Amino acid sequence: MARHRLLLAAAVVLALAAASIADDARQILLRMYMHNVFGPPGQRVVLIVKGAGPMNPSMPPEHYFGETYAFDDSLTQNRSSSSKQAGRxxxxxxxxxxxxxxxxVNMVMLLTGGEYDGSTIVVEGRLDASKKERELAVVGGTGEFRLASGYVNCTTAREEKxxxxxxxxxxxxxxxDDSEPEPDTGRRRRRIPHF
Structure with a gap:
């Protein structure tokens, strides 16, 4: 019986700690455009592993299971590639x-300019190219996006050859931010709750 009370008390403490963290959380909404260029001029996507598996029947010829691409795409504020850069x-x-x-898909979005300059958003997930709207997970980040979680909705805005x-x-x-300034240095140190 005492063990059950202890477990119940621990659950209540954890729930209160989670609620406290959730109260301080902030939501960030961003819209940007990723330019995926497959050929010259300005190619930003390269095939790095030719798939050794069978040909994928749902894809154009010469696409094989396991093929892997690396990309370094520009992120812009509008659909046009000449619009203001938002990052990579x-x-x-x-x-x-x-x-x-x-x-x-495994992707790091490096943001440039503005209040998020130098911050990154780490994105990962399963992307079904046959779907009109696709969703990937935000699994972390750096700078202003440290410990971020969430999602990215991805749609095709424009497609050419x-x-x-x-x-x-x-x-x-x-x-x-539940951190406290460290004495002597002024740096911030995250408070770890004790149970």
Missing amino acids: AQGTAMLASMRHPVYL KFTVYELNVNATIPG
Whole structure:
């Protein structure tokens, strides 16, 4: 019986701690456009691993299970590639299905300019290219996006033979700042709750 009370008390303390953190959390919404260029001029996507698996029947010829691309795409504030730069999207995409146009995506969005200059958003997930709207997970970040969680909705804004422009809508939640200044240095140190 005492053990059950202890477990119940621990659950209540954890719930209160989580609620306290959630109260201080802030939500950040961003919209930007990723320019995926497959050929010259300005190529930003390269095939780094030719898939050794079977040809994927849902894709154009010469697409094989396991093929992996690396990309270093520009992020802009509008659909036009000449619009103001918002940062870079750098990562990999691997054809992860033998039968469907599904990629495993790992991406870091480096933001440039403005209040998020130098911060990154880490994105990962399963991208089904046959869907009109795709969702990837925000799994972390640096700078203003440290410990971020959330999602990115991705839609195709424009598509031509050698390039695709994706609209990215980022919805990230950042935990509240419960840090305290360290004596003597002024640096901030995160408070760790004790139970």
